Amino acid sequence: MTRKNRRLIFLLAGFSALTIAAVLVLSAFEESLVFFYSPTDVIAQELRSDVPIRLGGLVEDGSVSRASDGLTTTFQVTDMREVISVTYTGLLPDLFREGQGVVVEGHLGTDGVFVANEVLAKHDETYMPPEVADALKKSGQWKGTVP
Amino acid sequence: MEGNGSLIGEIGLYALILALVFSLVQGTLPMVGTHYGVGAWIAVARPAALGQFIFITLAFSMLMLGYIVSDFSIENVALNSHTDKPMLYKISGVWGNHEGSLILWIFILALFGLSVALFGSNLPPTLRARVLAVQGLISFGFLLFTITTSNPFTLLNPPPLQGLGLNPLLQDPGLAFHPPFLYLGYVGFSMAFSFAIAALIEGRVEPAWARWVRPWTLAAWCSLTVGIALGSWWAYYELGWGGWWFWDPVENASFMPWLAGTALLHSAIVVEKRDALKSWTVLLAILTFSLSLLGAFLVRSGVLTSVHAFATDPQRGVFILALLVIVIGGSLVLYAWRAPALKSGGYFSPLSREGGLILNNLLLITACATVLIGTLYPLFLDVITGGESKVSVGPPYFTNTFIPIMLPLVVAVAIGPMLSWKRADLYGALSRLRLALAVALLVVIIGWYTIENGSFLSLCGLSLAAWLFVGALVDLGERLKIGRVGLGAVWRRVIAQPRATYGMTAAHMGLALTIFGIVASTSWETERLQVMRPGQTADIAGYALLFVGVKDVGGPNYNSVRATFEVSREGAYIATLQPEVRTFTDPPMQTTEAAIRPTITADLYAVVGDPDGQGGWATRIYHKPFVHWIWFGAAVMAGGGLISLSDKRLRVGAPGRRKFNRRRAKVTAA
Numbered sequence: 001m002t003r004k005n006r007r008l009i010f011l012l013a014g015f016s017a018l019t020i021a022a023v024l025v026l027s028a029f030e031e032s033l034v035f036f037y038s039p040t041d042v043i044a045q046e047l048r049s050d051v052p053i054r055l056g057g058l059v060e061d062g063s064v065s066r067a068s069d070g071l072t073t074t075f076q077v078t079d080m081r082e083v084i085s086v087t088y089t090g091l092l093p094d095l096f097r098e099g100q101g102v103v104v105e106g107h108l109g110t111d112g113v114f115v116a117n118e119v120l121a122k123h124d125e126t127y128m129p130p131e132v133a134d135a136l137k138k139s140g141q142w143k144g145t146v147p
Numbered sequence: 148m149e150g151n152g153s154l155i156g157e158i159g160l161y162a163l164i165l166a167l168v169f170s171l172v173q174g175t176l177p178m179v180g181t182h183y184g185v186g187a188w189i190a191v192a193r194p195a196a197l198g199q200f201i202f203i204t205l206a207f208s209m210l211m212l213g214y215i216v217s218d219f220s221i222e223n224v225a226l227n228s229h230t231d232k233p234m235l236y237k238i239s240g241v242w243g244n245h246e247g248s249l250i251l252w253i254f255i256l257a258l259f260g261l262s263v264a265l266f267g268s269n270l271p272p273t274l275r276a277r278v279l280a281v282q283g284l285i286s287f288g289f290l291l292f293t294i295t296t297s298n299p300f301t302l303l304n305p306p307p308l309q310g311l312g313l314n315p316l317l318q319d320p321g322l323a324f325h326p327p328f329l330y331l332g333y334v335g336f337s338m339a340f341s342f343a344i345a346a347l348i349e350g351r352v353e354p355a356w357a358r359w360v361r362p363w364t365l366a367a368w369c370s371l372t373v374g375i376a377l378g379s380w381w382a383y384y385e386l387g388w389g390g391w392w393f394w395d396p397v398e399n400a401s402f403m404p405w406l407a408g409t410a411l412l413h414s415a416i417v418v419e420k421r422d423a424l425k426s427w428t429v430l431l432a433i434l435t436f437s438l439s440l441l442g443a444f445l446v447r448s449g450v451l452t453s454v455h456a457f458a459t460d461p462q463r464g465v466f467i468l469a470l471l472v473i474v475i476g477g478s479l480v481l482y483a484w485r486a487p488a489l490k491s492g493g494y495f496s497p498l499s500r501e502g503g504l505i506l507n508n509l510l511l512i513t514a515c516a517t518v519l520i521g522t523l524y525p526l527f528l529d530v531i532t533g534g535e536s537k538v539s540v541g542p543p544y545f546t547n548t549f550i551p552i553m554l555p556l557v558v559a560v561a562i563g564p565m566l567s568w569k570r571a572d573l574y575g576a577l578s579r580l581r582l583a584l585a586v587a588l589l590v591v592i593i594g595w596y597t598i599e600n601g602s603f604l605s606l607c608g609l610s611l612a613a614w615l616f617v618g619a620l621v622d623l624g625e626r627l628k629i630g631r632v633g634l635g636a637v638w639r640r641v642i643a644q645p646r647a648t649y650g651m652t653a654a655h656m657g658l659a660l661t662i663f664g665i666v667a668s669t670s671w672e673t674e675r676l677q678v679m680r681p682g683q684t685a686d687i688a689g690y691a692l693l694f695v696g697v698k699d700v701g702g703p704n705y706n707s708v709r710a711t712f713e714v715s716r717e718g719a720y721i722a723t724l725q726p727e728v729r730t731f732t733d734p735p736m737q738t739t740e741a742a743i744r745p746t747i748t749a750d751l752y753a754v755v756g757d758p759d760g761q762g763g764w765a766t767r768i769y770h771k772p773f774v775h776w777i778w779f780g781a782a783v784m785a786g787g788g789l790i791s792l793s794d795k796r797l798r799v800g801a802p803g804r805r806k807f808n809r810r811r812a813k814v815t816a817a
Contacts, residue, residue: 032544070678070759
């Protein structure tokens with residue numbers, strides 16, 4: 001086998017690995033991309049109800065209540081302009097609190113209530129998810145110090 | 148106290164500035180000196196590295212002293228510490244924040260520089276000077292960044308009487324040692340990078356170069372493996388979600404350099420043994436360190452939403468981004484310009500040990516690229532749509548791309564070491580692996596009939612782990628000629644075998660154990676979520692968990708609600724699990740402490756949540772088979788790396804290539 005042939009084999013191997021990877025990436029993207037929306041976006045865009053999305057904003061003060069099964073929590077997420085009701089079954093993360101930023105992942109039910117299957121936890125009480133900060137800036141309610 | 152306090156801070160800052168000066172000298176004079184052949188300037192490299200190390204150590208000690216004596220006149224200490232905090236967390240609090248973690252990063256960088264200065268006497272003097280210069284320039288960038296945007300010694304006047312405390316999630320032994328290991332890994336790859344840049348400037352890569360690069364890479368790789376495993380273990384027991392890997396940007400940031408570093412580790416072998424793949428190895432060294440820097444950028448800039456994210460400052464992100472562009476852009480331009488000068492020798496057929504290692508590199512880098520795309524895509528979309536489209540890439544993306552690419556790699560890992568250099572006999576290698584193949588098939592068949600809820604894919608996963616595990620043992624057996632020569636001869640071969648062989652066997656077996664743990668724990672995990680009142684029992688995987696009740700208990704710097712479960716199996720008492728919800732006052736924060744009963748075969752994992760207001764408590768219980776094997780496997784991998792590192796041939800200042808080749812020849816002849 002000549003040097004040229006060998007190089008050709010390696011090039012082909014590299015090329016086919018890249019092709020396979022590209023196919024995998026594109027097909028996986030289709031089902032794994034989750035878009036982020038603020039409550040205003042959700043109401044304005046009349047989103048399809050079966051697609052999983054992320055919703056972010058502040059947990060409205062006094063809105064958190066627990067259902068009688070002891071596991072389901074309902075609360076309202078707001079960007080200070082629109083409000084979406086969210087329901088979640090499970091244990092809430094430690095830093096979930098009224099008045100704090102939150103990101104939930106799930107889908108919008110036909111009744112307009114957002115069914116969350118995940119409430120994203122944070123590690124730090126001063127951390128604000130960038131999307132939430134942006135959503136608040138857009139609705140003109142941002143009071144943070146970071147520009 | 149106050150008088151002393153500001154002194155600690157002032158000494159620290161002066162030390163940092165002096166270190167900056169030393170790093171600038173170390174980064175420039177030797178570089179110019181080697182170009183124009185000015186001996187005196189070349190000679191500056193070593194004392195400058197020593198000086199830089201001394202002053203960084205001084206700054207680091209001052210910051211640590213500030214934490215130990217709770218000197219709240221230093222803003223960093225006041226923001227992150229508290230007099231009530233246990234001593235271990237006062238010390239680990241030093242790197243539990245942005246500024247302090249940078250000092251740790253620079254300290255490790257200087258430590259590596261110092262070891263080249265001290266132990267590099269067998270390196271060509273110009274190569275050593277250039278390596279030190281590149282290390283100096285990296286240090287300079289980070290020191291400048293620290294002093295201008297993230298000074299840990301900013302003083303408060305008047306100092307507050309008490310500090311704000313450390314984030315309670317970080318007050319944990321697992322996480323106390325997670326950053327130092329991770330940084331030893333990240334920064335350790337800077338050595339490979341500096342050697343790569345120096346080699347590009349020299350226009351030469353020799354086997355001696357690889358003999359230097361490999362131990363550094365290996366040491367960095369071991370630390371990174373331990374660091375990643377510690378982080379994942381911490382997430383498992385501390386966050387209370389029962390998960391151990393979330394494909395989160397912060398996790399990916401450490402995983403990408405690990406993948407590239409693993410590739411580098413393997414390609415450096417080819418440079419060392421066969422004098423081939425030179426320019427590829429140099430490129431890998433650049434990429435690995437670039438990914439480490441990218442990791443630092445992603446974690447520190449807060450541009451991506453991460454479940455592990457801490458509060459961040461975007462201004463710092465811009466500085467790191469600029470540093471990133473200069474380092475990565477500059478080194479790639481240098482590579483494009485100089486790499487064609489690196490002539491590779493060593494002809495080999497695609498079907499050979501070299502070919503196998505190329506396949507390893509190809510798959511690792513492809514996998515790394517898919518992780519990179521998934522991690523950066525949200526950022527990319529955000530930028531091109533001007534912030535209109537915010538998106539996150541979920542774990543399904545990573546499992547659907549990463550795993551299919553890893554499967555052929557794992558199959559190949561067992562075969563590769565059986566191939567000979569230059570030109571190999573694939574059929575012969577496979578026929579010697581027939582035992583591994585038989586075990587792998589047996590696992591599928593037995594699993595199919597005995598495991599009730601096993602999907603075909605999970606059986607394949609188990610079978611793959613068995614293939615790799617037995618394959619690694621078969622390879623070792625072949626090298627020792629077990630069953631083909633007498634016991635005495637085997638024993639002589641056991642002793643004569645280079646340690647790197649045992650290291651490789653251990654690392655590959657560790658990978659098999661980790662794969663086994665991942666497959667078993669994700670395929671056969673069970674979860675129960677319910678409200679329980681005292682006296683009620685929850686059943687999971689044959690265990691009965693009796694909820695005894697909840698009690699208030701106090702800790703050193705928190706108050707805790709502690710639930711008690713009594714675990715029994717078929718009526719016999721086994722253990723007591725006591726998960727807690729801790730409420731800290733400084734800073735005010737709640738943490739969930741899971742109670743875990745780990746055994747070799749499975750973990751029972753219990754978490755207590757909020758009361759339902761009617762005497763019941765939300766509880767969550769998991770049964771996770773073989774989950775600890777994930778971290779045990781990682782420890783075995785890192786252990787394999789350490790064994791390899793102790794190999795005489797890899798020892799810094801190893802004898803020349805010819806010498807040990809002769810010894811190898813003797814071994815083979817025996």
